[in-house]
Amino acid sequence: MFLIHCPYCGEREQSEFKAGGEAHIVRPKQPTELSDDQWAEYLFMRKNIKGVQFERWVHTHGCRKWFNMVRDTSNDEIKAIYKMGEKPPTKYK
Amino acid sequence: MKNKYSIISLIKNSFSYHENWQKAWGDPDPKKEYDVVIVGGGGHGLATAYYLAKKHDMKNIAVVEKGWIGGGNTGRNTTIIRSNYLWDASAGLYDHALKIWENLSQELNYNVMFSQRGVMNLAHNLQDVRDLKRRTHANRLNGIDAVYLNTEQVKNFCPIINTSPNIRYPVLGGTLQRRAGTARHDAVAWGYARGADEMGVDIIQNCEVKGIKRSGDGVEGIETTKGFIKTKKIGVVAAGHSSVIANMAGLKLPLESKPLQALVSEPVKPIIDTVVMSNAVHAYVSQSDKGELVIGAGTDDYVSYSQKGSHEIVEGTLNAILELYPIFSRMRMLRQWGGIVDICPDASPIISKTPIKGLYFNCGWGTGGFKATPGSGDLFAHTIANDEPHKLNAAFNLNRFVSGDLVDEHGAAAVAH
Numbered sequence: 159m160f161l162i163h164c165p166y167c168g169e170r171e172q173s174e175f176k177a178g179g180e181a182h183i184v185r186p187k188q189p190t191e192l193s194d195d196q197w198a199e200y201l202f203m204r205k206n207i208k209g210v211q212f213e214r215w216v217h218t219h220g221c222r223k224w225f226n227m228v229r230d231t232s233n234d235e236i237k238a239i240y241k242m243g244e245k246p247p248t249k250y251k
Numbered sequence: 252m253k254n255k256y257s258i259i260s261l262i263k264n265s266f267s268y269h270e271n272w273q274k275a276w277g278d279p280d281p282k283k284e285y286d287v288v289i290v291g292g293g294g295h296g297l298a299t300a301y302y303l304a305k306k307h308d309m310k311n312i313a314v315v316e317k318g319w320i321g322g323g324n325t326g327r328n329t330t331i332i333r334s335n336y337l338w339d340a341s342a343g344l345y346d347h348a349l350k351i352w353e354n355l356s357q358e359l360n361y362n363v364m365f366s367q368r369g370v371m372n373l374a375h376n377l378q379d380v381r382d383l384k385r386r387t388h389a390n391r392l393n394g395i396d397a398v399y400l401n402t403e404q405v406k407n408f409c410p411i412i413n414t415s416p417n418i419r420y421p422v423l424g425g426t427l428q429r430r431a432g433t434a435r436h437d438a439v440a441w442g443y444a445r446g447a448d449e450m451g452v453d454i455i456q457n458c459e460v461k462g463i464k465r466s467g468d469g470v471e472g473i474e475t476t477k478g479f480i481k482t483k484k485i486g487v488v489a490a491g492h493s494s495v496i497a498n499m500a501g502l503k504l505p506l507e508s509k510p511l512q513a514l515v516s517e518p519v520k521p522i523i524d525t526v527v528m529s530n531a532v533h534a535y536v537s538q539s540d541k542g543e544l545v546i547g548a549g550t551d552d553y554v555s556y557s558q559k560g561s562h563e564i565v566e567g568t569l570n571a572i573l574e575l576y577p578i579f580s581r582m583r584m585l586r587q588w589g590g591i592v593d594i595c596p597d598a599s600p601i602i603s604k605t606p607i608k609g610l611y612f613n614c615g616w617g618t619g620g621f622k623a624t625p626g627s628g629d630l631f632a633h634t635i636a637n638d639e640p641h642k643l644n645a646a647f648n649l650n651r652f653v654s655g656d657l658v659d660e661h662g663a664a665a666v667a668h
Contacts, residue, residue, distance in 0.1 A: 173563045177553035179507065198653040202505035202596050206494035208556045215553075231508075232556050 160234055165241050166221045178214035180204050181226045182246065208232050210250050253449045256360050275441060276448035281455050284481040285313045287635060288473060289488060290460050290496060292316025293325040294436070295613055295620065296488035297443035297454070298628020299635070304450035306629070307636035312452045313482075315475060317459035321440030324490045327590035328621040329513050329547040331526055331537065333370045333431035335390050335397050336663040340646035341599060342393035347643050348626025349430060355625055361442030363434045364540065368525050370431035371400070371408060373575075375420040375531040382662055383426045390428070400425050409525055411578050418574050420532050433526060433537055439624055463500040469608035470500070486611045486635050491556065491591025493614035500607055504614065505652045506593045509550045510560035511618055514587040518542030522578070530662075534571035544582065546572060550592065550618060560589045592617050597651075599658040602631050602644040611635050612649065619664055 163169045186192050186200060205211070211231050216224045228238040228250045238247045254260060254273050264272055287303060289296045292314045303309045314320075332352055334345035356362050374380045383399065390397035405425045406414045414422045444454055455477065462474035463485065472481040487496045491508045518541050528535035535547045548568040551560045565587060573580055595601060595615035600623070602613045613631040616623065630644040640648060651657055 172561060177551075179554075194653045194655075198505075199503075202652040203503040204494070204505065204507055205498070205503065206506050206508055206554060206593075207498075208492070208495045208508075211554060213554070229553075231554050234555055234557050 160236065162215065162227075162236065163239055164217045164220060164223075165225050165239055166223050167217060170217070170220060174217060174219040176216050176218045178216055178224065181212040181214045210237060212246055212250075253360075253445060256362075275445040276454050279453045279455060281313060281315070281458065281475070281477050281480050282311075282453065284311075284472075285453070286311040286482070287313075287484045287486060288480055288482045289314045289486045290473070291323075291488040291490065292320040292440075292444075292454060292456065293323050293488065293490060294321065294439045294443065294624040295490075295616075295627045295631070296486075297440055297447055298624055299486055299488060299613065299631045300452045300454075301443045301447040301450070302629045302632035303636060304447060304452055307632055309636060310451050312447075313455055313480065314447070314452060315455045315458045315460060315473070315480070317457070317476075319456050320444050320454060321437050324590040324592065324620065325436055325440045325624075327513065327588060328436060329535070329537070329545050330433045330436045330621060331370060331431075331528070331535070331547075331619075332365070332434055332622040333428050334395055334622070335370070335372070335386065335426065335428045335431070336660055337386050337389050338658050338660065339393060340658050341660050341663070342390065342395055343643045344600075344626060344630070344647065345623055346393070346395050347630070348623045351625035351629065352434065353430075355439075355442070359442040359446050361438060361445060363438045363442055365432065365434040367430055367432040368537075369408075369427055369429045370526040370528060371405065371425050371427045373405065373412075373425040373527065373529040373531075374423045375529065376423065379531055380423050383424065386663060387426050396428055396430050398427050398429075400427055409523065409527055411523060411576055412527065413575055413577055420571075420574070422575075431526070435540075436621060443628070460496060460499070463496070463610070465500065465607070470610050484609045484611070484635055486613065486631060488613045488631070490614065490616065490620070491593050493593050493612060497612070500610055502605060502607060502610070504601070504612070504649075505596055506615055507554050508556060508591050508593050509553065510555050510557065510589040511550045511592045512548040512560040512564055512587060512589045514546050514548065514565060514584050515539070516544040516546070516579075516582045517585050519544070519582070527575075529571065529575065532571035532575070534568050534575060536572060536576070543585065544579065550594070556591050558589045558591055592620075594618070597657040598660045598664040600627070600647055601649055602627065602634060602647045603640065603649040604634065604638065605649055617664065
Protein backbone atom coordinates (compact mmCIF):
# COMPACT_ATOMS: atom_id res chain seq x y z
CA MET A 159 0.00 0.00 0.00
CA PHE A 160 1.25 3.46 -0.80
CA LEU A 161 -0.03 7.05 -0.81
CA ILE A 162 -0.94 8.70 -4.08
CA HIS A 163 -1.16 12.45 -4.63
CA CYS A 164 -4.27 12.88 -6.79
CA PRO A 165 -3.79 16.05 -8.87
CA TYR A 166 -7.37 17.05 -8.03
CA CYS A 167 -7.91 15.85 -4.44
CA GLY A 168 -4.45 15.70 -2.88
CA GLU A 169 -2.86 12.83 -1.00
CA ARG A 170 -5.03 9.75 -0.53
CA GLU A 171 -4.59 6.03 0.19
CA GLN A 172 -3.83 3.82 -2.78
CA SER A 173 -6.93 1.71 -2.05
CA GLU A 174 -9.04 4.61 -3.37
CA PHE A 175 -7.40 4.26 -6.80
CA LYS A 176 -7.38 1.79 -9.68
CA ALA A 177 -4.42 1.24 -11.97
CA GLY A 178 -5.19 1.56 -15.67
CA GLY A 179 -2.03 0.13 -17.20
CA GLU A 180 0.58 1.60 -19.49
CA ALA A 181 0.08 5.26 -20.48
CA HIS A 182 0.51 7.01 -23.82
CA ILE A 183 -0.70 4.13 -25.99
CA VAL A 184 -2.32 6.09 -28.78
CA ARG A 185 -5.72 4.93 -29.99
CA PRO A 186 -5.53 4.11 -33.71
CA LYS A 187 -6.70 7.04 -35.85
CA GLN A 188 -7.86 4.79 -38.70
CA PRO A 189 -9.04 1.55 -37.05
CA THR A 190 -10.35 0.10 -40.31
CA GLU A 191 -6.90 0.25 -41.88
CA LEU A 192 -5.07 -1.59 -39.10
CA SER A 193 -3.49 -4.99 -39.82
CA ASP A 194 -3.89 -7.89 -37.36
CA ASP A 195 -0.31 -7.33 -36.18
CA GLN A 196 -1.03 -3.67 -35.46
CA TRP A 197 -4.20 -4.58 -33.58
CA ALA A 198 -2.28 -7.10 -31.46
CA GLU A 199 0.34 -4.46 -30.72
CA TYR A 200 -2.30 -1.92 -29.69
CA LEU A 201 -4.52 -4.26 -27.68
CA PHE A 202 -2.17 -6.72 -26.04
CA MET A 203 1.55 -6.00 -26.25
CA ARG A 204 2.92 -4.14 -23.23
CA LYS A 205 6.37 -2.90 -22.24
CA ASN A 206 5.84 -4.21 -18.70
CA ILE A 207 8.98 -2.42 -17.56
CA LYS A 208 10.97 -3.27 -14.44
CA GLY A 209 12.02 0.25 -13.49
CA VAL A 210 10.53 3.62 -14.37
CA GLN A 211 7.21 3.22 -16.15
CA PHE A 212 4.53 5.65 -17.36
CA GLU A 213 1.03 4.58 -16.37
CA ARG A 214 -2.58 5.70 -16.06
CA TRP A 215 -4.46 5.69 -12.77
CA VAL A 216 -8.00 6.66 -11.84
CA HIS A 217 -9.27 8.00 -8.50
CA THR A 218 -12.21 5.54 -8.46
CA HIS A 219 -13.38 6.20 -4.91
CA GLY A 220 -12.81 9.93 -5.08
CA CYS A 221 -13.11 12.43 -7.93
CA ARG A 222 -13.21 9.58 -10.51
CA LYS A 223 -10.78 11.47 -12.73
CA TRP A 224 -7.97 9.84 -14.70
CA PHE A 225 -4.36 11.02 -14.50
CA ASN A 226 -0.86 9.87 -15.38
CA MET A 227 1.85 8.62 -13.08
CA VAL A 228 5.57 7.92 -13.41
CA ARG A 229 6.43 5.07 -11.07
CA ASP A 230 9.42 2.82 -10.44
CA THR A 231 7.93 -0.67 -10.62
CA SER A 232 10.95 -2.25 -8.94
CA ASN A 233 10.21 -0.55 -5.61
CA ASP A 234 6.80 1.14 -6.15
CA GLU A 235 8.27 4.63 -5.68
CA ILE A 236 6.15 7.33 -7.33
CA LYS A 237 8.34 9.76 -9.29
CA ALA A 238 5.81 12.15 -10.78
CA ILE A 239 2.10 12.69 -11.33
CA TYR A 240 0.59 14.80 -14.11
CA LYS A 241 -2.86 15.39 -15.54
CA MET A 242 -4.26 13.78 -18.68
CA GLY A 243 -3.26 15.74 -21.76
CA GLU A 244 -0.18 17.22 -20.11
CA LYS A 245 3.25 16.44 -21.51
CA PRO A 246 5.12 13.70 -19.60
CA PRO A 247 8.09 14.98 -17.58
CA THR A 248 11.10 14.63 -19.85
CA LYS A 249 13.65 13.68 -17.23
CA TYR A 250 12.23 10.14 -16.91
CA LYS A 251 12.09 9.44 -20.64
CA MET B 252 25.36 -41.72 -10.66
CA LYS B 253 22.98 -40.77 -7.88
CA ASN B 254 22.42 -43.12 -4.97
CA LYS B 255 18.80 -44.23 -4.82
CA TYR B 256 16.69 -42.81 -2.01
CA SER B 257 14.94 -45.62 -0.11
CA ILE B 258 14.15 -46.83 3.39
CA ILE B 259 17.50 -48.67 3.32
CA SER B 260 19.49 -45.54 2.39
CA LEU B 261 17.65 -43.69 5.16
CA ILE B 262 18.65 -46.28 7.77
CA LYS B 263 22.22 -46.46 6.43
CA ASN B 264 22.67 -42.71 6.63
CA SER B 265 21.25 -42.53 10.12
CA PHE B 266 24.38 -44.37 11.34
CA SER B 267 26.50 -41.44 10.12
CA TYR B 268 24.08 -38.90 11.65
CA HIS B 269 22.83 -37.93 8.18
CA GLU B 270 26.06 -36.03 7.57
CA ASN B 271 27.24 -37.98 4.51
CA TRP B 272 24.31 -37.78 2.12
CA GLN B 273 25.42 -37.48 -1.47
CA LYS B 274 25.03 -33.99 -2.98
CA ALA B 275 21.76 -33.84 -4.92
CA TRP B 276 23.14 -31.47 -7.58
CA GLY B 277 26.46 -29.84 -8.36
CA ASP B 278 27.64 -26.27 -8.47
CA PRO B 279 29.43 -26.03 -11.81
CA ASP B 280 30.96 -22.98 -13.49
CA PRO B 281 29.37 -22.28 -16.86
CA LYS B 282 31.01 -23.86 -19.91
CA LYS B 283 31.80 -21.74 -22.97
CA GLU B 284 28.98 -23.20 -25.03
CA TYR B 285 25.77 -25.19 -24.60
CA ASP B 286 23.28 -26.69 -27.06
CA VAL B 287 20.41 -25.25 -25.00
CA VAL B 288 20.35 -22.73 -22.17
CA ILE B 289 17.25 -22.55 -19.98
CA VAL B 290 16.82 -19.16 -18.30
CA GLY B 291 15.12 -19.62 -14.94
CA GLY B 292 15.72 -22.36 -12.37
CA GLY B 293 12.21 -22.73 -11.02
CA GLY B 294 10.11 -25.87 -11.31
CA HIS B 295 9.16 -25.22 -14.95
CA GLY B 296 12.75 -24.48 -16.03
CA LEU B 297 14.26 -27.46 -14.23
CA ALA B 298 11.51 -29.74 -15.56
CA THR B 299 12.24 -28.47 -19.07
CA ALA B 300 15.93 -29.32 -18.70
CA TYR B 301 15.06 -32.70 -17.20
CA TYR B 302 12.79 -33.69 -20.09
CA LEU B 303 15.21 -32.31 -22.71
CA ALA B 304 17.86 -34.66 -21.34
CA LYS B 305 15.54 -37.58 -20.69
CA LYS B 306 13.20 -37.66 -23.68
CA HIS B 307 15.07 -35.75 -26.36
CA ASP B 308 18.54 -37.12 -25.80
CA MET B 309 20.17 -33.71 -25.47
CA LYS B 310 23.15 -33.69 -23.18
CA ASN B 311 24.81 -30.29 -23.32
CA ILE B 312 22.22 -28.27 -21.36
CA ALA B 313 22.50 -25.50 -18.78
CA VAL B 314 19.93 -23.95 -16.46
CA VAL B 315 20.89 -20.43 -15.35
CA GLU B 316 19.18 -18.97 -12.30
CA LYS B 317 19.72 -15.47 -10.94
CA GLY B 318 19.08 -16.50 -7.33
CA TRP B 319 18.78 -20.04 -6.01
CA ILE B 320 16.70 -22.78 -7.59
CA GLY B 321 13.05 -22.81 -6.58
CA GLY B 322 13.43 -19.43 -4.85
CA GLY B 323 10.98 -17.55 -7.04
CA ASN B 324 7.34 -18.38 -7.60
CA THR B 325 8.04 -22.12 -7.19
CA GLY B 326 8.65 -21.47 -3.51
CA ARG B 327 5.91 -18.86 -3.16
CA ASN B 328 2.75 -20.48 -4.50
CA THR B 329 -0.01 -22.25 -2.61
CA THR B 330 0.81 -25.67 -4.20
CA ILE B 331 -2.63 -26.38 -5.61
CA ILE B 332 -2.84 -28.91 -8.44
CA ARG B 333 -5.98 -29.45 -10.55
CA SER B 334 -7.00 -29.71 -14.19
CA ASN B 335 -10.65 -28.62 -14.23
CA TYR B 336 -10.28 -25.92 -16.90
CA LEU B 337 -13.05 -25.05 -19.34
CA TRP B 338 -11.68 -25.20 -22.89
CA ASP B 339 -10.43 -28.31 -24.69
CA ALA B 340 -6.94 -26.88 -25.18
CA SER B 341 -6.55 -26.11 -21.47
CA ALA B 342 -8.05 -29.43 -20.41
CA GLY B 343 -5.46 -31.22 -22.54
CA LEU B 344 -2.61 -29.13 -21.16
CA TYR B 345 -3.46 -29.27 -17.46
CA ASP B 346 -4.59 -32.90 -17.43
CA HIS B 347 -1.35 -33.90 -19.17
CA ALA B 348 0.44 -32.35 -16.19
CA LEU B 349 -1.87 -33.99 -13.66
CA LYS B 350 -1.19 -37.42 -15.18
CA ILE B 351 2.58 -36.86 -14.80
CA TRP B 352 2.07 -35.68 -11.20
CA GLU B 353 0.39 -38.99 -10.36
CA ASN B 354 3.64 -40.90 -10.91
CA LEU B 355 6.21 -38.14 -10.39
CA SER B 356 7.65 -39.22 -7.03
CA GLN B 357 8.42 -42.69 -8.45
CA GLU B 358 9.83 -41.27 -11.68
CA LEU B 359 12.16 -38.84 -9.90
CA ASN B 360 12.90 -41.11 -6.91
CA TYR B 361 12.11 -38.00 -4.90
CA ASN B 362 9.05 -37.61 -2.69
CA VAL B 363 7.17 -34.59 -4.01
CA MET B 364 4.42 -35.33 -1.44
CA PHE B 365 1.69 -35.27 -4.08
CA SER B 366 -1.58 -35.62 -2.22
CA GLN B 367 -4.83 -36.11 -4.14
CA ARG B 368 -7.02 -34.64 -1.44
CA GLY B 369 -9.49 -33.09 -3.87
CA VAL B 370 -10.15 -29.47 -4.83
CA MET B 371 -13.57 -27.95 -4.32
CA ASN B 372 -14.69 -24.73 -6.08
CA LEU B 373 -17.62 -22.94 -4.45
CA ALA B 374 -20.54 -21.12 -6.09
CA HIS B 375 -21.98 -18.06 -4.33
CA ASN B 376 -24.52 -16.72 -6.81
CA LEU B 377 -26.71 -17.92 -9.64
CA GLN B 378 -24.14 -17.12 -12.32
CA ASP B 379 -21.48 -19.07 -10.39
CA VAL B 380 -23.83 -22.06 -10.28
CA ARG B 381 -24.41 -21.91 -14.03
CA ASP B 382 -20.73 -21.39 -14.83
CA LEU B 383 -19.57 -24.21 -12.56
CA LYS B 384 -22.18 -26.62 -13.92
CA ARG B 385 -21.11 -25.77 -17.45
CA ARG B 386 -17.47 -26.31 -16.50
CA THR B 387 -18.30 -29.66 -14.86
CA HIS B 388 -19.94 -30.84 -18.09
CA ALA B 389 -17.03 -29.56 -20.19
CA ASN B 390 -14.55 -31.34 -17.90
CA ARG B 391 -16.39 -34.64 -18.14
CA LEU B 392 -16.56 -34.44 -21.94
CA ASN B 393 -12.78 -34.06 -21.86
CA GLY B 394 -12.33 -37.08 -19.59
CA ILE B 395 -11.53 -35.03 -16.50
CA ASP B 396 -13.20 -36.15 -13.29
CA ALA B 397 -15.60 -33.53 -11.98
CA VAL B 398 -18.81 -33.59 -10.00
CA TYR B 399 -21.25 -30.84 -9.09
CA LEU B 400 -22.25 -30.72 -5.40
CA ASN B 401 -25.26 -29.05 -3.82
CA THR B 402 -24.93 -27.09 -0.58
CA GLU B 403 -25.55 -30.14 1.61
CA GLN B 404 -22.94 -32.18 -0.25
CA VAL B 405 -20.45 -29.32 0.11
CA LYS B 406 -21.07 -29.32 3.85
CA ASN B 407 -20.61 -33.10 4.01
CA PHE B 408 -17.34 -32.97 2.12
CA CYS B 409 -15.93 -30.11 4.19
CA PRO B 410 -17.92 -29.76 7.44
CA ILE B 411 -16.23 -26.55 8.68
CA ILE B 412 -17.65 -24.42 5.86
CA ASN B 413 -20.38 -22.05 6.97
CA THR B 414 -23.31 -22.97 4.70
CA SER B 415 -25.84 -20.76 6.44
CA PRO B 416 -28.12 -18.99 3.93
CA ASN B 417 -27.77 -15.81 6.00
CA ILE B 418 -24.16 -14.93 5.20
CA ARG B 419 -23.36 -12.17 2.71
CA TYR B 420 -22.40 -14.61 -0.06
CA PRO B 421 -24.08 -17.94 0.82
CA VAL B 422 -22.71 -21.22 -0.53
CA LEU B 423 -25.11 -22.37 -3.25
CA GLY B 424 -23.07 -25.35 -4.42
CA GLY B 425 -19.68 -26.28 -5.74
CA THR B 426 -17.61 -28.54 -7.95
CA LEU B 427 -15.21 -31.21 -6.84
CA GLN B 428 -12.25 -32.72 -8.65
CA ARG B 429 -11.11 -35.66 -6.55
CA ARG B 430 -7.88 -36.30 -8.48
CA ALA B 431 -6.75 -32.77 -7.70
CA GLY B 432 -4.75 -31.84 -4.62
CA THR B 433 -1.44 -30.42 -3.49
CA ALA B 434 2.30 -31.20 -3.59
CA ARG B 435 5.42 -30.01 -1.80
CA HIS B 436 6.59 -27.12 -4.00
CA ASP B 437 10.29 -27.10 -3.01
CA ALA B 438 10.54 -30.85 -3.51
CA VAL B 439 9.37 -30.47 -7.10
CA ALA B 440 12.25 -28.10 -7.91
CA TRP B 441 14.76 -30.19 -5.96
CA GLY B 442 13.57 -33.48 -7.47
CA TYR B 443 13.82 -32.18 -11.03
CA ALA B 444 17.20 -30.55 -10.26
CA ARG B 445 18.57 -33.84 -8.92
CA GLY B 446 17.20 -35.77 -11.90
CA ALA B 447 18.56 -33.25 -14.42
CA ASP B 448 21.95 -33.08 -12.70
CA GLU B 449 22.24 -36.86 -12.91
CA MET B 450 21.81 -36.69 -16.69
CA GLY B 451 24.57 -34.09 -16.99
CA VAL B 452 22.59 -30.81 -16.95
CA ASP B 453 24.63 -27.92 -15.51
CA ILE B 454 22.56 -26.04 -12.91
CA ILE B 455 24.21 -22.64 -12.52
CA GLN B 456 22.88 -20.58 -9.63
CA ASN B 457 23.56 -16.91 -8.80
CA CYS B 458 23.91 -16.28 -12.52
CA GLU B 459 21.71 -13.45 -13.79
CA VAL B 460 21.08 -12.90 -17.49
CA LYS B 461 22.09 -9.37 -18.50
CA GLY B 462 21.60 -9.49 -22.23
CA ILE B 463 20.76 -11.64 -25.24
CA LYS B 464 23.15 -11.53 -28.16
CA ARG B 465 21.39 -11.64 -31.50
CA SER B 466 22.79 -12.60 -34.88
CA GLY B 467 20.73 -12.20 -38.02
CA ASP B 468 17.32 -13.73 -37.35
CA GLY B 469 18.62 -15.96 -34.54
CA VAL B 470 20.47 -15.85 -31.25
CA GLU B 471 24.17 -16.27 -30.49
CA GLY B 472 24.23 -16.49 -26.72
CA ILE B 473 23.53 -14.81 -23.42
CA GLU B 474 25.45 -12.24 -21.42
CA THR B 475 25.40 -13.19 -17.74
CA THR B 476 26.95 -12.09 -14.45
CA LYS B 477 29.23 -15.12 -14.86
CA GLY B 478 30.31 -14.17 -18.38
CA PHE B 479 29.16 -14.82 -21.93
CA ILE B 480 27.59 -18.21 -22.69
CA LYS B 481 27.36 -19.23 -26.33
CA THR B 482 24.21 -21.07 -27.42
CA LYS B 483 21.91 -21.41 -30.44
CA LYS B 484 18.80 -22.17 -28.39
CA ILE B 485 17.48 -20.24 -25.40
CA GLY B 486 14.39 -21.32 -23.47
CA VAL B 487 13.14 -18.57 -21.22
CA VAL B 488 11.06 -19.64 -18.19
CA ALA B 489 11.41 -16.50 -16.10
CA ALA B 490 7.81 -16.08 -14.82
CA GLY B 491 7.33 -12.48 -13.61
CA HIS B 492 10.55 -11.36 -15.28
CA SER B 493 9.69 -12.74 -18.74
CA SER B 494 9.11 -9.27 -20.20
CA VAL B 495 12.47 -8.11 -18.84
CA ILE B 496 14.26 -10.91 -20.73
CA ALA B 497 12.09 -10.38 -23.82
CA ASN B 498 12.98 -6.67 -23.88
CA MET B 499 16.68 -7.68 -23.96
CA ALA B 500 16.00 -9.44 -27.26
CA GLY B 501 13.90 -6.56 -28.59
CA LEU B 502 10.68 -8.51 -28.21
CA LYS B 503 7.42 -7.33 -26.62
CA LEU B 504 5.12 -9.79 -24.88
CA PRO B 505 1.40 -9.48 -24.02
CA LEU B 506 2.18 -9.67 -20.31
CA GLU B 507 1.73 -7.59 -17.20
CA SER B 508 3.66 -8.53 -14.04
CA LYS B 509 1.75 -8.06 -10.82
CA PRO B 510 2.17 -8.99 -7.17
CA LEU B 511 0.22 -12.02 -5.95
CA GLN B 512 0.15 -12.65 -2.21
CA ALA B 513 -0.23 -15.67 0.02
CA LEU B 514 -0.06 -16.25 3.73
CA VAL B 515 0.16 -19.07 6.25
CA SER B 516 -1.20 -19.34 9.76
CA GLU B 517 0.32 -20.83 12.88
CA PRO B 518 0.29 -24.65 12.70
CA VAL B 519 -2.76 -26.38 14.15
CA LYS B 520 -4.13 -29.94 14.27
CA PRO B 521 -5.75 -31.33 11.08
CA ILE B 522 -8.95 -29.42 10.44
CA ILE B 523 -9.35 -29.18 6.66
CA ASP B 524 -8.41 -32.24 4.59
CA THR B 525 -9.07 -30.80 1.14
CA VAL B 526 -8.54 -27.61 -0.85
CA VAL B 527 -11.46 -25.17 -1.02
CA MET B 528 -11.43 -22.33 -3.50
CA SER B 529 -13.95 -19.59 -3.96
CA ASN B 530 -13.67 -17.22 -6.91
CA ALA B 531 -16.55 -14.92 -6.10
CA VAL B 532 -15.40 -13.87 -2.64
CA HIS B 533 -11.77 -14.61 -3.43
CA ALA B 534 -10.66 -16.95 -0.70
CA TYR B 535 -8.90 -20.23 -0.96
CA VAL B 536 -7.49 -22.37 1.75
CA SER B 537 -5.82 -25.71 2.40
CA GLN B 538 -3.73 -27.11 5.23
CA SER B 539 -0.09 -28.05 4.85
CA ASP B 540 1.38 -31.23 6.31
CA LYS B 541 2.99 -29.05 8.99
CA GLY B 542 -0.51 -27.94 10.02
CA GLU B 543 -0.44 -24.38 8.74
CA LEU B 544 -3.43 -23.02 6.88
CA VAL B 545 -2.20 -22.00 3.43
CA ILE B 546 -4.25 -19.07 2.16
CA GLY B 547 -4.08 -17.52 -1.27
CA ALA B 548 -4.94 -13.85 -1.75
CA GLY B 549 -5.46 -11.92 -4.97
CA THR B 550 -3.32 -9.84 -7.30
CA ASP B 551 -2.86 -6.11 -7.10
CA ASP B 552 -4.01 -4.26 -10.22
CA TYR B 553 -0.78 -2.37 -10.90
CA VAL B 554 2.48 -3.57 -12.46
CA SER B 555 5.14 -4.19 -9.83
CA TYR B 556 8.29 -6.24 -9.44
CA SER B 557 8.63 -5.48 -5.75
CA GLN B 558 7.48 -8.93 -4.46
CA LYS B 559 5.13 -7.28 -2.00
CA GLY B 560 1.48 -6.42 -2.37
CA SER B 561 -1.13 -4.22 -0.74
CA HIS B 562 -2.53 -4.88 2.70
CA GLU B 563 -6.14 -4.41 1.66
CA ILE B 564 -5.81 -7.42 -0.67
CA VAL B 565 -4.88 -9.59 2.31
CA GLU B 566 -7.62 -7.99 4.41
CA GLY B 567 -10.25 -8.71 1.76
CA THR B 568 -9.21 -12.35 1.54
CA LEU B 569 -9.21 -12.82 5.31
CA ASN B 570 -12.67 -11.22 5.57
CA ALA B 571 -13.97 -13.81 3.13
CA ILE B 572 -12.14 -16.65 4.91
CA LEU B 573 -13.69 -15.65 8.24
CA GLU B 574 -17.20 -15.51 6.86
CA LEU B 575 -16.83 -18.94 5.24
CA TYR B 576 -14.92 -20.49 8.17
CA PRO B 577 -15.93 -18.81 11.46
CA ILE B 578 -13.87 -21.49 13.25
CA PHE B 579 -10.67 -19.72 12.09
CA SER B 580 -11.57 -16.42 13.75
CA ARG B 581 -8.87 -16.66 16.41
CA MET B 582 -6.11 -18.09 14.21
CA ARG B 583 -2.97 -16.00 13.97
CA MET B 584 -1.16 -15.53 10.70
CA LEU B 585 2.54 -16.34 10.77
CA ARG B 586 3.92 -15.23 7.45
CA GLN B 587 2.80 -13.29 4.41
CA TRP B 588 4.67 -12.83 1.13
CA GLY B 589 4.27 -11.84 -2.48
CA GLY B 590 5.43 -13.25 -5.79
CA ILE B 591 5.46 -11.55 -9.18
CA VAL B 592 3.14 -13.25 -11.65
CA ASP B 593 3.13 -12.66 -15.40
CA ILE B 594 -0.47 -12.37 -16.52
CA CYS B 595 -1.69 -12.89 -20.08
CA PRO B 596 -4.80 -11.07 -21.33
CA ASP B 597 -6.63 -14.43 -21.70
CA ALA B 598 -5.36 -15.97 -18.42
CA SER B 599 -3.71 -18.80 -20.37
CA PRO B 600 0.03 -19.45 -20.70
CA ILE B 601 2.38 -19.02 -23.65
CA ILE B 602 4.56 -22.05 -24.50
CA SER B 603 5.87 -20.99 -27.83
CA LYS B 604 8.46 -20.23 -30.44
CA THR B 605 9.02 -16.53 -31.10
CA PRO B 606 9.76 -14.52 -34.26
CA ILE B 607 13.44 -14.83 -33.23
CA LYS B 608 14.95 -18.16 -34.29
CA GLY B 609 16.20 -20.24 -31.35
CA LEU B 610 14.42 -18.11 -28.74
CA TYR B 611 11.56 -19.84 -26.96
CA PHE B 612 9.26 -18.55 -24.24
CA ASN B 613 7.33 -20.41 -21.57
CA CYS B 614 5.50 -17.69 -19.67
CA GLY B 615 2.17 -16.08 -18.89
CA TRP B 616 1.20 -18.71 -16.32
CA GLY B 617 -0.12 -15.86 -14.21
CA THR B 618 -1.63 -16.94 -10.94
CA GLY B 619 -1.68 -20.68 -11.57
CA GLY B 620 1.51 -22.14 -12.97
CA PHE B 621 2.56 -24.55 -10.24
CA LYS B 622 -0.07 -27.16 -11.11
CA ALA B 623 1.28 -27.43 -14.63
CA THR B 624 4.99 -27.77 -13.75
CA PRO B 625 5.64 -31.31 -15.08
CA GLY B 626 3.46 -30.93 -18.17
CA SER B 627 4.83 -27.48 -18.94
CA GLY B 628 8.41 -28.77 -18.74
CA ASP B 629 7.60 -31.77 -20.91
CA LEU B 630 5.86 -29.75 -23.64
CA PHE B 631 8.39 -26.91 -23.59
CA ALA B 632 11.21 -29.45 -23.94
CA HIS B 633 9.39 -30.91 -26.95
CA THR B 634 8.96 -27.44 -28.47
CA ILE B 635 12.65 -26.57 -28.02
CA ALA B 636 14.02 -29.93 -29.18
CA ASN B 637 11.86 -30.16 -32.32
CA ASP B 638 11.49 -26.45 -33.01
CA GLU B 639 7.79 -27.29 -33.27
CA PRO B 640 5.10 -27.28 -30.57
CA HIS B 641 3.60 -30.53 -29.32
CA LYS B 642 -0.09 -30.85 -30.23
CA LEU B 643 -1.00 -30.20 -26.57
CA ASN B 644 0.66 -26.78 -26.51
CA ALA B 645 0.03 -25.75 -30.13
CA ALA B 646 -2.91 -23.56 -29.04
CA PHE B 647 -0.72 -21.74 -26.51
CA ASN B 648 1.39 -19.96 -29.12
CA LEU B 649 2.40 -16.32 -29.12
CA ASN B 650 0.62 -15.73 -32.41
CA ARG B 651 -2.84 -16.20 -30.86
CA PHE B 652 -2.80 -12.54 -29.86
CA VAL B 653 -2.56 -11.66 -33.55
CA SER B 654 -4.94 -14.31 -34.91
CA GLY B 655 -7.49 -13.71 -32.14
CA ASP B 656 -7.64 -17.41 -31.27
CA LEU B 657 -7.48 -16.76 -27.52
CA VAL B 658 -8.00 -19.40 -24.82
CA ASP B 659 -10.06 -17.45 -22.30
CA GLU B 660 -9.70 -19.12 -18.92
CA HIS B 661 -10.59 -16.22 -16.62
CA GLY B 662 -13.42 -18.32 -15.19
CA ALA B 663 -11.26 -21.33 -14.32
CA ALA B 664 -8.16 -19.40 -13.28
CA ALA B 665 -9.70 -18.95 -9.80
CA VAL B 666 -7.71 -15.84 -8.93
CA ALA B 667 -9.48 -12.75 -10.17
CA HIS B 668 -7.36 -10.58 -12.43
